[in-house]
Amino acid sequence: MDINEIARMAGVSRATVSRYLNDGYVSEEKRHMIKKVIDETGYVPSQRAQTLRTGKTKLVGVIIPKISSDSVSRMVQGMTKLFRENGYQIILANTDNDAKAEVDYIKLFSGRNKVDGIILIATVFSAAHIRALEACSIPTVVLGQKLEGQSCVFQDDFHALYEITLSALQHGSKPAFLGVREDDVSAGHQRHEGFMAACKELDIRIPQKNVILGGKFSVDAGYNMTEELIESGADVDTIVCATDNIAFGAITCLREYGRRVPEDVQVTGVGDGTLSQVVSPTLTTVHHYYRESGLEAAKILVDAMNGGTTIAREVRMGYEVRRRRSTR
Amino acid sequence: MDINEIARMAGVSRATVSRYLNDGYVSEEKRHMIKKVIDETGYVPSQRAQTLRTGKTKLVGVIIPKISSDSVSRMVQGMTKLFRENGYQIILANTDNDAKAEVDYIKLFSGRNKVDGIILIATVFSAAHIRALEACSIPTVVLGQKLEGQSCVFQDDFHALYEITLSALQHGSKPAFLGVREDDVSAGHQRHEGFMAACKELDIRIPQKNVILGGKFSVDAGYNMTEELIESGADVDTIVCATDNIAFGAITCLREYGRRVPEDVQVTGVGDGTLSQVVSPTLTTVHHYYRESGLEAAKILVDAMNGGTTIAREVRMGYEVRRRRSTR
DNA sequence: TTGTAAGCGTTATCAC
DNA sequence: GTGATAACGCTTACAA
Numbered sequence: 001m002d003i004n005e006i007a008r009m010a011g012v013s014r015a016t017v018s019r020y021l022n023d024g025y026v027s028e029e030k031r032h033m034i035k036k037v038i039d040e041t042g043y044v045p046s047q048r049a050q051t052l053r054t055g056k057t058k059l060v061g062v063i064i065p066k067i068s069s070d071s072v073s074r075m076v077q078g079m080t081k082l083f084r085e086n087g088y089q090i091i092l093a094n095t096d097n098d099a100k101a102e103v104d105y106i107k108l109f110s111g112r113n114k115v116d117g118i119i120l121i122a123t124v125f126s127a128a129h130i131r132a133l134e135a136c137s138i139p140t141v142v143l144g145q146k147l148e149g150q151s152c153v154f155q156d157d158f159h160a161l162y163e164i165t166l167s168a169l170q171h172g173s174k175p176a177f178l179g180v181r182e183d184d185v186s187a188g189h190q191r192h193e194g195f196m197a198a199c200k201e202l203d204i205r206i207p208q209k210n211v212i213l214g215g216k217f218s219v220d221a222g223y224n225m226t227e228e229l230i231e232s233g234a235d236v237d238t239i240v241c242a243t244d245n246i247a248f249g250a251i252t253c254l255r256e257y258g259r260r261v262p263e264d265v266q267v268t269g270v271g272d273g274t275l276s277q278v279v280s281p282t283l284t285t286v287h288h289y290y291r292e293s294g295l296e297a298a299k300i301l302v303d304a305m306n307g308g309t310t311i312a313r314e315v316r317m318g319y320e321v322r323r324r325r326s327t328r
Numbered sequence: 329m330d331i332n333e334i335a336r337m338a339g340v341s342r343a344t345v346s347r348y349l350n351d352g353y354v355s356e357e358k359r360h361m362i363k364k365v366i367d368e369t370g371y372v373p374s375q376r377a378q379t380l381r382t383g384k385t386k387l388v389g390v391i392i393p394k395i396s397s398d399s400v401s402r403m404v405q406g407m408t409k410l411f412r413e414n415g416y417q418i419i420l421a422n423t424d425n426d427a428k429a430e431v432d433y434i435k436l437f438s439g440r441n442k443v444d445g446i447i448l449i450a451t452v453f454s455a456a457h458i459r460a461l462e463a464c465s466i467p468t469v470v471l472g473q474k475l476e477g478q479s480c481v482f483q484d485d486f487h488a489l490y491e492i493t494l495s496a497l498q499h500g501s502k503p504a505f506l507g508v509r510e511d512d513v514s515a516g517h518q519r520h521e522g523f524m525a526a527c528k529e530l531d532i533r534i535p536q537k538n539v540i541l542g543g544k545f546s547v548d549a550g551y552n553m554t555e556e557l558i559e560s561g562a563d564v565d566t567i568v569c570a571t572d573n574i575a576f577g578a579i580t581c582l583r584e585y586g587r588r589v590p591e592d593v594q595v596t597g598v599g600d601g602t603l604s605q606v607v608s609p610t611l612t613t614v615h616h617y618y619r620e621s622g623l624e625a626a627k628i629l630v631d632a633m634n635g636g637t638t639i640a641r642e643v644r645m646g647y648e649v650r651r652r653r654s655t656r
Numbered sequence: 657t658t659g660t661a662a663g664c665g666t667t668a669t670c671a672c
Numbered sequence: 673g674t675g676a677t678a679a680c681g682c683t684t685a686c687a688a
Binding site: 002003004014015018019021022023045046048049050051052053054 | 680681682683684
């Protein structure tokens with residue numbers, strides 16, 4: 001059942017049917033006929049053919065560093081509805097934290113075959129990333145990191161860490177920091193800097209061994225870093241962690257070493273994932289508006305794909321410190 | 329740059345180029361010329377046009393109940409590589425546990441527009457599911473549930489629960505069970521039945537209040553069910569949970585009520601997700617081969633899409649009980 | 657307002 | 673072995 005058949009049944013040319021489906025430039029009478037036939041037959045235009053003809057795929061590629069991450073899934077949830085409402089289907093491309101695969105996907109998607117727009121949930125940027133992004137012929141929005149010259153939506157990690165550290169140090173004076181790789185500018189560098197700025201503000205000097213960087217984003221990384229911290233003999237009453245997962249690992253480890261949380265040691269995280277309210281003790285953390293940032297990115301992309309402005313926009317999302325039981 | 333241009337540059341007809349790309353029915357000499365031109369230009373055929381012509385999209389639709397689930401992400405990981413190797417791209421369709429959305433996606437994907445094959449990571453089956461699946465014109469594999477008449481790959485939840493319950497009750501005699509919705513046959517009904525069978529085997533009678541069903545798959549569901557259990561005054565030394573997350577919630581709750589795990593109460597889960605080895609105490613659980621089941625499902629689907637056998641196959645995956653510190 | 661006709665970039669069917 | 677040529681199902685000038 002194709003457009004020709006509909007045209008035949010409605011007694012018009014297929015061009016008229018096409019117009020009915022698109023411009024709408026059709027007389028009331030024929031419009032009626034066509035509608036009737038389409039309703040009866042349940043005809044749906046072939047997107048394949050539309051795509052070939054128009055060059056639009058109605059697909060957006062979303063590149064994610066991993067499936068099964070609280071922040072990623074909230075971002076994706078945030079964009080899903082808007083894309084669907086605008087007739088876009090999502091192709092999720094999972095790179096499993098392989099930066100090279102990320103670049104490959106950018107190239108793949110922007111090859112003349114693929115999608116109308118790309119959302120890149122970013123972690124680190126290599127030269128290859130920048131090149132691929134700049135060479136990219138279709139609208140692209142970077143999510144989760146700030147990138148000069150590209151439309152991007154990101155969290156305000158510097159101030160978030162600054163504030164949560166300040167908040168925790170109202171009841172502590174010997175902080176430590178457990179961070180992730182510094183080449184991840186948002187989650188690594190900015191969070192670290194925010195922590196340091198808060199300490200400086202309070203005139204607290206941090207012994208070098210109280211800062212451990214380069215961890216993975218996982219619970220066991222948190223466990224291991226905390227163990228390292230304890231074994232190094234560091235004197236600590238507050239552990240500021242770069243992510244919730246690291247904080248969970250820290251709490252577990254502290255417990256096994258007989259330290260009470262928050263009585264002996266306070267712990268804070270970042271992200272406010274589903275677990276933070278159900279672990280024991282509940283976790284003081286930064287609520288990042290991941291869902292909303294996903295929506296925001298989708299808005300920008302849809303706008304660009306519909307031929308809207310092509311100039312880059314930067315959106316810095318707000319945050320909120322959620323005080324719970326892991327701090328005093 | 330299209331096939332015509334390549335043909336012109338290579339001094340052959342575009343039909344020959346097409347043959348070179350497909351059948352390979354081309355003389356050595358021209359084959360050489362064409363290869364040279366293609367290498368130089370970096371020409372890649374337009375999948376859009378191929379799709380229009382051949383009716384193949386080289387896309388598979390994977391319907392998942394939620395992003396951000398350990399089991400789902402492992403299944404997806406398992407299938408990703410094989411699909412890629414076979415030239416298929418994955419469209420992940422996230423339903424967020426909306427059974428209706430699942431049916432919609434099946435219909436969407438099997439409409440003449442969309443994909444070459446479907447993998448449905450299933451939870452529950454309504455009549456609408458069955459109908460949509462039966463009406464489905466393209467190969468489909470059900471993953472995570474057994475379904476008569478469809479190719480499916482699933483875990484052996486009955487025996488898994490039977491075995492882990494038996495194992496835990498070597499050091500306990502007053503078991504309770506925290507389960508999920510029974511209309512989820514695998515994770516709900518089968519796990520429940522496996523538990524009951526083990527109790528029966530040991531001649532243990534279970535007070536009704538020791539069995540709580542219908543929970544969500546989340547940590548806080550586990551917390552709440554455990555609280556309900558404790559508040560009901562149930563006398564329990566072993567809590568068998570239908571999922572790891574429920575077990576985490578149970579452990580947290582028990583701790584808050586001053587019960588020691590495993591000294592006072594043993595806890596077991598199902599799934600063996602990333603957290604099970606980092607929580608404290610580490611979790612005794614069933615390791616399900618989710619990754620491998622994803623791969624298996626992908627194999628069956630690729631086979632079917634390549635015109636292999638169309639008869640339904642059922643694959644029941646093995647499992648393994650992992651004894652850790654949450655049991656005695 | 658409508659229809660005719662020319663593509664979009666392939667692959668499949670023929671003759672040669 | 674190879675090359676015309678006709679589809680695949682649609683959109684869009686352009687002419688009517």
